[in-house]
Amino acid sequence: MTKMMRFGVSMSADLLTKFDRLITTLGFANRSEAIRNLIRERLVQQEWKLDKRETIGTITIVYSHEVRELTERLTELQHKFYRQIISTMHIHLDRHNCLEVIAVKGRGKDIKRIADRLLSTKGIKHGRLTTTTTGKKLR
Numbered sequence: 001m002t003k004m005m006r007f008g009v010s011m012s013a014d015l016l017t018k019f020d021r022l023i024t025t026l027g028f029a030n031r032s033e034a035i036r037n038l039i040r041e042r043l044v045q046q047e048w049k050l051d052k053r054e055t056i057g058t059i060t061i062v063y064s065h066e067v068r069e070l071t072e073r074l075t076e077l078q079h080k081f082y083r084q085i086i087s088t089m090h091i092h093l094d095r096h097n098c099l100e101v102i103a104v105k106g107r108g109k110d111i112k113r114i115a116d117r118l119l120s121t122k123g124i125k126h127g128r129l130t131t132t133t134t135g136k137k138l139r
Contacts, residue, residue: 009035044133048108057131059102059115066096067123074121078102081114097125105134 011019023034047053065071078085084106091099102118104111108131115129 044131047133048112048131052107054106054134054136055108055111055131056103056105056134057111057115057129059100059104059118059127059129061100061102061118061127062093062125063098063100063123064096064125065098070121070123073123074100074118077114077117077121084110084114 019031019034023031026034028034028037048055061074063070063074078088081104084104085102086105087103089101091101093099104114111131112129115127118124119127119129
């Protein structure tokens with residue numbers, strides 16, 4: 001078990017009131033857990049800036065399967081990056097539109113490059129790269 005440390009934080013009453021409202025809305029049990037969450041989020045952001053650290057994320061795309069050759073282009077790109085793409089999930093949203101969620105793992109800059117290629121493919125209606133961490137360096 002990790003040793004817990006206490007420390008003090010000073011801030012204006014107005015900022016603290018806003019923070020307390022936010023953590024209540026988000027469902028945090030207490031200020032400590034909310035602050036730990038904020039710190040972890042910043043550490044994950046920093047992890048993505050380091051070239052050699054392994055990171056993970058998801059690339060989510062929405063597109064119409066009726067766009068000529070789009071499905072083939074997406075499949076071709078995914079095969080090109082098979083080392084970083086660890087899983088995909090394909091969902092039929094309606095008669096025309098599909099959602100793909102692509103789980104990726106590797107160096108942050110490589111994953112970003114893959115996301116940029118997929119998201120800039122002609123015919124993609126919307127997409128987003130969501131970044132996270134393997135959790136190996138967080139407690």
